[in-house]
Amino acid sequence: MEKEQYQKLEQYVTPKPPYLKNVAKAFVVGGLICLIGQAVSLFYMVFFNFTEATVGNPTVATMVFFSMILTGIGLYKRIGQFAGAGSAVPVTGFGNAVISAAIEHRSEGFVLGVGSNLFKLAGSVVLFGVVSAFFVALIKYILVTLGVVSW
Amino acid sequence: MVMTFVFAFFIGGIICAIGQLLMDVGKLTPAHTLSTLVVIGAILDGMGLYEPIIHFAGAGATVPITSFGNSLTHGAIAEAEKHGLVGVLTGMFEVTSSGISAAIIFGFIGALIFKAKGNVD
Numbered sequence: 001m002e003k004e005q006y007q008k009l010e011q012y013v014t015p016k017p018p019y020l021k022n023v024a025k026a027f028v029v030g031g032l033i034c035l036i037g038q039a040v041s042l043f044y045m046v047f048f049n050f051t052e053a054t055v056g057n058p059t060v061a062t063m064v065f066f067s068m069i070l071t072g073i074g075l076y077k078r079i080g081q082f083a084g085a086g087s088a089v090p091v092t093g094f095g096n097a098v099i100s101a102a103i104e105h106r107s108e109g110f111v112l113g114v115g116s117n118l119f120k121l122a123g124s125v126v127l128f129g130v131v132s133a134f135f136v137a138l139i140k141y142i143l144v145t146l147g148v149v150s151w
Numbered sequence: 152m153v154m155t156f157v158f159a160f161f162i163g164g165i166i167c168a169i170g171q172l173l174m175d176v177g178k179l180t181p182a183h184t185l186s187t188l189v190v191i192g193a194i195l196d197g198m199g200l201y202e203p204i205i206h207f208a209g210a211g212a213t214v215p216i217t218s219f220g221n222s223l224t225h226g227a228i229a230e231a232e233k234h235g236l237v238g239v240l241t242g243m244f245e246v247t248s249s250g251i252s253a254a255i256i257f258g259f260i261g262a263l264i265f266k267a268k269g270n271v272d
Binding site: 022055086121129134 | 152155156159160161162163164165166167168170171172173174175176181182184185186188189190192193194196197205206209210211213214215216218219220222223224226227228231232235236239240242243246248249250251252253254255257258259260261262264265266267
């Protein structure tokens with residue numbers, strides 16, 4: 001069979017994902033996770049003197065803590081099967097990727113198993129976050145130096 | 152106050168919906184989707200557009216992974232402003248550390264207290 005024919009056939013037999021349903025589920029679950037995050041933010045602002053600008057850090061750390069509990073009892077995976085990107089895109093999904101790798105590879109030991117595999121799934125997020133931040137900041141620095149924009 | 156909760160839900164939901172579209176329509180793997188969103192967050196911050204979203208949507212903008220790109224860039228730009236070119240390198244983790252350090256610490260603790268049942272990822 002020709003390659004083109006095969007691709008056509010493959011497209012034909014692969015069931016189309018239910019776009020609208022998937023997007024709606026991702027929207028609702030992702031929105032709810034951020035809603036919980038907002039409640040956590042409010043908690044830190046009321047009781048710990050954080051401001052709107054600084055509350056992001058403790059909020060993210062707390063969400064990752066929740067993620068550890070849900071990952072450990074096996075619930076995060078089930079949420080993920082329902083929500084798709086709704087549970088993958090929030091920082092809890094990043095936490096889940098790191099924590100599940102840590103738990104899964106524990107049997108190989110803490111150095112070779114947990115240590116080596118911790119960022120097996122989440123490493124690409126760290127890599128592209130850091131590299132893009134580097135280039136964006138570099139470009140901004142050059143633009144400021146040339147007097148095109150200001151800080 | 153109440154409005155921040157409403158916007159947190161909607162903006163957070165929209166960012167996740169964009170992620171879902173990248174996966175379904177764009178046929179990207181989850182890892183590609185998350186990497187793309189992080190890069191988008193970094194670029195938005197470079198143009199000064201991410202902070203305004205945080206201002207009105209709160210956790211709707213700080214909880215999705217886009218905020219990771221935003222805070223990395225934010226730290227790098229803030230240090231570059233203070234110390235020049237070298238700040239681009241040294242400022243990177245100034246603001247962001249919490250997401251990564253929390254993931255590492257809770258990953259370690261999780262490995263200590265939970266057993267793999269083949270259903271954790």
